[in-house]
Amino acid sequence: MTQLELAKKNKISPEMRFVSKSEGMPVDVLKNRIREGRIVLIKNAKRKINPCAVGEGLRTKVNANIGTSQDRPRIKPELEKMRVAIQHGADAIMDLSSGGDLKKIRKAILKGSTVAVGTVPIYEAAIKAHKKRGRISRMTKEDILETMDEQAQDGVDFFTIHAGVTQNTLERLNKKKRLMNVVSRGGSFLVEWMIKNKKENPMYDHFEDILKIARKYDITISLGDGMRPGSLIDATDRPQIQELILLGELAEKARRRNVQVIIEGPGHIPIDQIESNVIIQKKMCNNAPFYVLGPLVTDVAPGYDHIVSAIGGAIAAYHGADFLCYVTPSEHLRIPDKDDVKNGVIASRIAAHAADIAKGVPRALDWDRAISKSRAARDWKAQIKRSIDPARSKELRKSSMSKNSDVCTMCSSYCSMKIMDGCLRK
Amino acid sequence: MTQLELAKKNKISPEMRFVSKSEGMPVDVLKNRIREGRIVLIKNAKRKINPCAVGEGLRTKVNANIGTSQDRPRIKPELEKMRVAIQHGADAIMDLSSGGDLKKIRKAILKGSTVAVGTVPIYEAAIKAHKKRGRISRMTKEDILETMDEQAQDGVDFFTIHAGVTQNTLERLNKKKRLMNVVSRGGSFLVEWMIKNKKENPMYDHFEDILKIARKYDITISLGDGMRPGSLIDATDRPQIQELILLGELAEKARRRNVQVIIEGPGHIPIDQIESNVIIQKKMCNNAPFYVLGPLVTDVAPGYDHIVSAIGGAIAAYHGADFLCYVTPSEHLRIPDKDDVKNGVIASRIAAHAADIAKGVPRALDWDRAISKSRAARDWKAQIKRSIDPARSKELRKSSMSKNSDVCTMCSSYCSMKIMDGCLRK
Numbered sequence: 001m002t003q004l005e006l007a008k009k010n011k012i013s014p015e016m017r018f019v020s021k022s023e024g025m026p027v028d029v030l031k032n033r034i035r036e037g038r039i040v041l042i043k044n045a046k047r048k049i050n051p052c053a054v055g056e057g058l059r060t061k062v063n064a065n066i067g068t069s070q071d072r073p074r075i076k077p078e079l080e081k082m083r084v085a086i087q088h089g090a091d092a093i094m095d096l097s098s099g100g101d102l103k104k105i106r107k108a109i110l111k112g113s114t115v116a117v118g119t120v121p122i123y124e125a126a127i128k129a130h131k132k133r134g135r136i137s138r139m140t141k142e143d144i145l146e147t148m149d150e151q152a153q154d155g156v157d158f159f160t161i162h163a164g165v166t167q168n169t170l171e172r173l174n175k176k177k178r179l180m181n182v183v184s185r186g187g188s189f190l191v192e193w194m195i196k197n198k199k200e201n202p203m204y205d206h207f208e209d210i211l212k213i214a215r216k217y218d219i220t221i222s223l224g225d226g227m228r229p230g231s232l233i234d235a236t237d238r239p240q241i242q243e244l245i246l247l248g249e250l251a252e253k254a255r256r257r258n259v260q261v262i263i264e265g266p267g268h269i270p271i272d273q274i275e276s277n278v279i280i281q282k283k284m285c286n287n288a289p290f291y292v293l294g295p296l297v298t299d300v301a302p303g304y305d306h307i308v309s310a311i312g313g314a315i316a317a318y319h320g321a322d323f324l325c326y327v328t329p330s331e332h333l334r335i336p337d338k339d340d341v342k343n344g345v346i347a348s349r350i351a352a353h354a355a356d357i358a359k360g361v362p363r364a365l366d367w368d369r370a371i372s373k374s375r376a377a378r379d380w381k382a383q384i385k386r387s388i389d390p391a392r393s394k395e396l397r398k399s400s401m402s403k404n405s406d407v408c409t410m411c412s413s414y415c416s417m418k419i420m421d422g423c424l425r426k
Numbered sequence: 427m428t429q430l431e432l433a434k435k436n437k438i439s440p441e442m443r444f445v446s447k448s449e450g451m452p453v454d455v456l457k458n459r460i461r462e463g464r465i466v467l468i469k470n471a472k473r474k475i476n477p478c479a480v481g482e483g484l485r486t487k488v489n490a491n492i493g494t495s496q497d498r499p500r501i502k503p504e505l506e507k508m509r510v511a512i513q514h515g516a517d518a519i520m521d522l523s524s525g526g527d528l529k530k531i532r533k534a535i536l537k538g539s540t541v542a543v544g545t546v547p548i549y550e551a552a553i554k555a556h557k558k559r560g561r562i563s564r565m566t567k568e569d570i571l572e573t574m575d576e577q578a579q580d581g582v583d584f585f586t587i588h589a590g591v592t593q594n595t596l597e598r599l600n601k602k603k604r605l606m607n608v609v610s611r612g613g614s615f616l617v618e619w620m621i622k623n624k625k626e627n628p629m630y631d632h633f634e635d636i637l638k639i640a641r642k643y644d645i646t647i648s649l650g651d652g653m654r655p656g657s658l659i660d661a662t663d664r665p666q667i668q669e670l671i672l673l674g675e676l677a678e679k680a681r682r683r684n685v686q687v688i689i690e691g692p693g694h695i696p697i698d699q700i701e702s703n704v705i706i707q708k709k710m711c712n713n714a715p716f717y718v719l720g721p722l723v724t725d726v727a728p729g730y731d732h733i734v735s736a737i738g739g740a741i742a743a744y745h746g747a748d749f750l751c752y753v754t755p756s757e758h759l760r761i762p763d764k765d766d767v768k769n770g771v772i773a774s775r776i777a778a779h780a781a782d783i784a785k786g787v788p789r790a791l792d793w794d795r796a797i798s799k800s801r802a803a804r805d806w807k808a809q810i811k812r813s814i815d816p817a818r819s820k821e822l823r824k825s826s827m828s829k830n831s832d833v834c835t836m837c838s839s840y841c842s843m844k845i846m847d848g849c850l851r852k
Contacts, residue, residue, distance in 0.1 A: 070838035071828045098840050127840075136845075179795070180802045181846040188842035192849045230843075231798035232783065232791065270791075271744050271784035297740065297780035299794040299801070302809065303818035307736050307773050311780055314723065314737045318697050332801065332809075333819055334826035335835040347733050354723035354737055357658060358697035365658065365696075368725040369605070372657035375725070375758065376606045383728070383758075392729035393759055400760035402497045409761040412496035414524050414553075416614035417656075419562075420607040423618045 002218040003041045005258040007034035015041050019053040024362045033057070037251070038287045040260040042092065042116045044157045045218040052092045052116035052157070054262060055289040059361055060317040060352035061091035063118070063325045064345050072335050073100030075108055081341045086115055088345040088389070094118040098127060103150070110155045118158040118222065121148045122203070126189040136189050137196035141206055148213050158220040160264065161210060162186045163203040163250050164243040165226035170194060173227065173239040180230035187226020207250060211257040220260040222291055223247040228267030231299050235269045236277060248284035262289040262323065269295040271315060278319040291323040292316045305331040306347035313348055317355030324348045346389055376417060378406045428644040431684040433461035441467050445479040450788040459483070463677070464713045466686040468518065468542045470583045471644040478518045478542035478583070480688060481715040485787055486743040486778035487517035489544070489751045490771050498761050499526030501534055507767045512541055514771040514815070520544040524553060532580055542583040544648065547574045548629070552615040562615050563622035567632055574639050584646040586690065587636060588612045589629040589676050590669040591652035596620060599653065599665040606656035613652020633676060637683040646686040648717055649673040654693030657725050661695045662703060674710035688715040688749065695721040697741060704745040717749040718742045731757040732773035739774055743781030750774045772815055802843060804832045
């Protein structure tokens with residue numbers, strides 16, 4: 001039975017107990033929200049990990065994308081990136097590999113990862129078809145379902161499924177004239193397939209078959225947004241919202257089949273449209289958890305897109321997004337290296353934590369209180385230890401020490417906190 | 427005559443014409459907003475620079491703090507930081523030096539800077555008193571006014587004046603029991619002075635004298651927030667708002683004397699309190715431009731506070747803040763180096779630009795449109811050239827080139843944009 005099925009039958013699973021305890025949410029509240037589809041516990045039934053709990057009232061979670069490309073097919077750097085991501089606090093990993101031995105890479109990541117692992121099965125299915133038959137458009141329904149079944153058996157915890165890229169969606173895209181058409185890799189594979197075969201999206205047509213696989217292993221379906229905008233100019237347009245309507249319908253289907261589901265969201269969105277994007281997602285999809293890629297609040301800062309998406313992610317999570325997919329400084333320029341992964345994870349965690357404070361997630365503010373107490377006491381060791389990246393804060397402090405060990409080189413003996421200690425004690 | 431005086435007399439200055447043209451704001455609208463105090467043109471009458479225009483409807487501006495400390499008194503690194511800040515797009519610089527030969531440093535910065543330069547004159551006044559008489563509390567009214575007069579003659583364009591740290595404010599502070607009392611350096615100097623001398627803040631008592639100096643040189647007064655919170659726990663508390671009430675009254679006084687004025691704001695503030703902080707500032711201070719330090723939306727990320735404040739700055743500017751003071755990755759840990767300055771300026775510029783798009787500043791979105799067109803065309807040269815930091819984006823791309831020169835190593839030949847080009851052209 002899936003976690004959703006258990007919740008529907010009013011049963012408390014060990015996974016629910018674990019999350020209830022670690023998040024400080026009463027187990028009945030948690031169970032009810034799972035039943036209503038407002039919370040999912042991401043974990044393949046076969047895997048021995050703690051579930052990644054995503055949804056209303058929980059700590060906002062962070063996902064880090066890793067994976068090979070044709071230009072960079074080696075496994076080792078990806079495993080290293082996985083370790084760096086987990087070490088710096090990623091709550092989930094997605095293996096988006098598209099180069100080299102995909103099965104081998106996936107198995108190594110699943111073996112090494114202590115957190116939930118997601119994939120986009122259409123990548124492997126399309127790449128297999130491309131290799132076997134020379135074209136992505138020669139991919140068959142069987143390619144897709146067999147790939148998914150194999151990945152499910154391997155232990156993948158969540159699947160991105162671009163089932164909302166339909167002929168209906170494409171019609172909206174053709175009418176709209178976007179600046180950037182489709183910037184989702186999975187989306188573009190399916191659009192090519194649909195145009196060349198003049199047929200409906202096989203993931204939409206065979207959604208029930210996909211659900212059977214997902215249900216068997218309790219894989220959470222992440223309904224992908226193939227129409228997410230790739231530029232602020234295209235944000236919140238008709239193709240995007242058309243797809244979202246379909247995702248809402250598909251989410252309902254999934255829940256009816258006891259499959260847990262989350263919804264993926266944009267993308268490049270100006271700040272003033274973020275709240276509306278969260279509200280419309282929640283309304284269209286009966287409050288399913290919202291998993292956002294960014295959002296990126298400007299297009300102009302390649303090299304700094306971790307900062308751009310920390311801004312968007314914090315605002316989205318504050319308004320109710322539940323799961324942030326990180327963006328690295330290398331976005332739009334190259335495959336990320338391990339430093340990019342670290343910086344991406346930390347930027348997203350800052351965004352998630354800042355939002356959690358603002359939306360009143362229990363215990364979130366405790367961390368800030370603790371570090372501020374150390375700061376007020378000029379207890380540098382404790383301040384560093386309590387910081388989000390102790391190695392980094394230690395390195396910065398050590399690189400520039402004051403003659404007076406209780407202050408820093410910014411203000412030296414004119415440290416406001418020290419002055420206040422001096423005069424308030426008298 | 428100051429710009430405010432000219433505007434009151436319905437006169438259009440060359441500075442107004444320059445700003446009208448560079449910002450795309452009709453000159454009459456600009457003049458009326460200057461008259462109403464909603465916009466200031468920051469520039470000492472003696473200086474030969476373009477004014478830094480701050481306020482309603484204008485592009486959000488970014489300030490970079492530089493300056494020596496007792497531990498790091500050398501001028502050269504500060505001049506280098508100034509150059510880096512201006513090169514990366516800072517609209518203003520503040521010289522916050524507190525170590526070495528303060529006059530010499532200030533003169534060198536004023537000579538080298540092509541943008542507006544601000545100072546906090548109480549630093550020099552207090553440090554002089556400390557050196558001459560052994561204690562900050564032995565600073566006299568004359569120390570303060572003479573310092574200001576000298577700095578005004580040197581050409582300083584704006585002064586931070588902590589005139590809202592009064593006995594009334596201190597009473598609120600004493601009643602409140604903050605986690606961190608006063609984290610403003612200037613604020614702490616004045617609090618020490620007030621407690622030890624049992625007298626009112628001399629900058630409050632002699633505010634009219636300060637205005638005389640400011641008016642003579644058309645120096646913009648930036649009313650400092652000595653009570654800004656240093657931790658989320660202390661945000662938006664009674665001492666902070668008490669000071670803000672006083673700043674509103676002082677702003678009114680300044681305008682009556684034809685002195686341009688802006689208001690400084692927090693500080694460490696959770697996301698859900700930022701909008702209210704902007705609204706209350708605008709209401710208390712008759713829509714004077716709002717100059718925020720950050721805001722920092724969590725306390726836990728020393729080493730990454732440029733990201734923390736980019737989140738806060740973007741949200742604040744979206745809700746109406748007009749001027750962002752950058753925060754560097756070294757905040758809370760050490761005096762920043764030139765890389766920190768660069769990263770701080772760029773993070774703040776991203777925040778400012780993202781907010782400008784969202785609040786509809788004319789032309790802001792043009793930049794995003796242009797870079798997105800290059801991106802859609804996979805015109806890498808143009809994309810890099812149009813990015814916020816071309817050297818950085820070029821470096822990242824060059825470090826990892828694909829075999830296919832029209833894509834990047836992230837997706838290689840499975841580039842969504844390339845696939846879309848392929849199938850939409852047919």
